[in-house]
Amino acid sequence: MNLILLDPNEINADGTVHLDDRRSRHIIEILGSQPGDRLQAGIVNGPVGSAEIISIKKQKKTATVVLRFSAEGLMPQTPFCDLIVALPRPIMLKRILAQAAELGVRKIFLINANRVEKSFFEANILKDEKYRQFLLHGLEQAKDTLLPEVSIHKRFRPFVEDFIPTIATTYSKMLVAHPETGAGLKQAAGNQISGRTLLAVGPEGGWVDFEIDRFIEQGFVPISMGSRVLKVETAVVALLSQLILLKGD
Amino acid sequence: MNLILLDPNEINADGTVHLDDRRSRHIIEILGSQPGDRLQAGIVNGPVGSAEIISIKKQKKTATVVLRFSAEGLMPQTPFCDLIVALPRPIMLKRILAQAAELGVRKIFLINANRVEKSFFEANILKDEKYRQFLLHGLEQAKDTLLPEVSIHKRFRPFVEDFIPTIATTYSKMLVAHPETGAGLKQAAGNQISGRTLLAVGPEGGWVDFEIDRFIEQGFVPISMGSRVLKVETAVVALLSQLILLKGD
Numbered sequence: 030m031n032l033i034l035l036d037p038n039e040i041n042a043d044g045t046v047h048l049d050d051r052r053s054r055h056i057i058e059i060l061g062s063q064p065g066d067r068l069q070a071g072i073v074n075g076p077v078g079s080a081e082i083i084s085i086k087k088q089k090k091t092a093t094v095v096l097r098f099s100a101e102g103l104m105p106q107t108p109f110c111d112l113i114v115a116l117p118r119p120i121m122l123k124r125i126l127a128q129a130a131e132l133g134v135r136k137i138f139l140i141n142a143n144r145v146e147k148s149f150f151e152a153n154i155l156k157d158e159k160y161r162q163f164l165l166h167g168l169e170q171a172k173d174t175l176l177p178e179v180s181i182h183k184r185f186r187p188f189v190e191d192f193i194p195t196i197a198t199t200y201s202k203m204l205v206a207h208p209e210t211g212a213g214l215k216q217a218a219g220n221q222i223s224g225r226t227l228l229a230v231g232p233e234g235g236w237v238d239f240e241i242d243r244f245i246e247q248g249f250v251p252i253s254m255g256s257r258v259l260k261v262e263t264a265v266v267a268l269l270s271q272l273i274l275l276k277g278d
Numbered sequence: 279m280n281l282i283l284l285d286p287n288e289i290n291a292d293g294t295v296h297l298d299d300r301r302s303r304h305i306i307e308i309l310g311s312q313p314g315d316r317l318q319a320g321i322v323n324g325p326v327g328s329a330e331i332i333s334i335k336k337q338k339k340t341a342t343v344v345l346r347f348s349a350e351g352l353m354p355q356t357p358f359c360d361l362i363v364a365l366p367r368p369i370m371l372k373r374i375l376a377q378a379a380e381l382g383v384r385k386i387f388l389i390n391a392n393r394v395e396k397s398f399f400e401a402n403i404l405k406d407e408k409y410r411q412f413l414l415h416g417l418e419q420a421k422d423t424l425l426p427e428v429s430i431h432k433r434f435r436p437f438v439e440d441f442i443p444t445i446a447t448t449y450s451k452m453l454v455a456h457p458e459t460g461a462g463l464k465q466a467a468g469n470q471i472s473g474r475t476l477l478a479v480g481p482e483g484g485w486v487d488f489e490i491d492r493f494i495e496q497g498f499v500p501i502s503m504g505s506r507v508l509k510v511e512t513a514v515v516a517l518l519s520q521l522i523l524l525k526g527d
Contacts, residue, residue, distance in 0.1 A: 031507050128509075128512050131506070131508055131509065131512055132506070132508075132512070132516070133506065170507060170508065170509055170512075171506040171507055171508065172505065172506065172507055173506065213523070213526070214523060215523060215526055220469055254519075254522065256421065257380070257381070257382065257420040257421065257422070258280050258419060258420060258421055259380055259381075259419065259420065260377075260380065260419055263377050263380055263381070263419075263515055266512055266515040266516055266519070267381070267515055267516075267518075267519035267522075268519070269516075270503075270515070270516035270517070270519045270520050271519050271520060271522075271523045273503065273516075273520075274462070274463060274464060274520045274523055274524070275523070277462070277464055
């Protein structure tokens with residue numbers, strides 16, 4: 030936790046924040062902070078800044094920390110990359126959500142595909158915003174505050190054929206990961222990327238031909254990491270990192 | 279398992295291989311293969327090719343598959359990147375080893391650093407080549423055969439001050455990940471990398487100043503992903519992927 034992330038609703042009228050959860054435990058047990066200390070902090074979807082510790086109260090089972098936040102940075106910049114992922118198994122989804130947030134993805138579209146196990150859509154992590162905590166872990170790690178928006182799309186064709194056309198004009202590049210057959214990112218996108226990018230990563234075992242054809246119909250360009258077939262979670266981090274490099278900021 | 283990896287020692291005089299482990303179970307249970315089928319296969323540190331299934335014998339607890347391997351590809355090319363990692367906690371090390379193999383790292387130096395917990399050096403995964411299975415997972419995923427060499431270095435200064443000078447001339451670039459202060463990889467390395475690269479990634483919490491100074495003394499260039507502080511496992515995949523992009527092969 031490199032940044033203490035606060036929700037706007039947590040800030041009281043007098044500017045203080047009362048924490049009584051894993052953040053207060055982290056402040057007390059890991060950081061060993063004392064009243065008067067200042068910690069790096071940020072508001073979800075708001076500015077970064079610092080939080081002064083006003084008081085610490087440690088009891089048997091609870092650990093309450095009162096902070097006062099001061100904004101010091103600018104509002105976060107909107108990240109340039111959105112991500113489509115064929116819904117992976119829950120344990121992998123947790124890591125992908127955290128790592129996508131860590132790398133500054135803005136929107137995450139979790140979609141169906143032929144090789145997605147239908148039971149994954151019943152997973153607990155997709156309910157009641159349980160996934161939010163994994164996004165927060167990623168932001169806390171990367172010292173970012175912009176919470177990615179997650180949406181779930183249970184039907185492949187309506188997503189690609191009806192929904193994609195409604196957002197396609199907002200992207201300057203749309204890429205679909207397709208191991209072995211796609212070109213390298215440099216061949217597909219050149220040495221520099223400007224504007225927003227939409228990246229689609231398939232399930233373990235890959236997209237089926239029908240799916241790749243639908244993406245290409247919508248203007249997606251197939252890309253790969255050469256002959257290597259990567260695990261979904263490796264591919265997400267690898268391709269996002271390559272896009273960040275070509276974006277060059 | 280996109281590639282059935284065989285050890286050279288497993289191949290009998292008549293060219294057959296008897297499997298009775300997770301590979302035979304994978305062939306029977308996941309792939310549902312039958313005698314006569316051909317599977318993508320490879321020899322550890324040798325060529326890729328195909329394996330014809332000669333026979334399958336399934337009993338209560340065992341599943342024996344007899345294969346005959348035929349080489350079809352070239353010997354693997356030596357990957358261009360070696361990796362130094364401050365020894366992470368075992369669960370993270372497993373993923374890092376698999377992902378480094380997946381991305382084609384040749385040598386992995388696991389080293390000590392100020393913020394490495396000393397107990398990590400007692401971890402079971404460092405004993406008896408237990409780590410080898412995680413490297414194999416990565417190769418099986420990426421359809422590669424070149425097994426990374428792993429070495430363990432319990433003392434930081436002798437590694438950086440005495441050992442690094444003995445290998446430094448084999449690298450055209452030596453980079454050390456240093457969040458927030460390092461330049462982006464493009465600024466540090468330009469649009470194209472030629473020759474071999476050595477990348478050093480620190481522990482959770484980062485290298486201490488003393489360590490960064492020693493790396494710089496030896497000719498390492500600090501790099502970062504901008505203001506983002508990444509988890510070690512994210513940083514390893516992210517930076518290796520960026521290097522692969524700049525290498526451009």
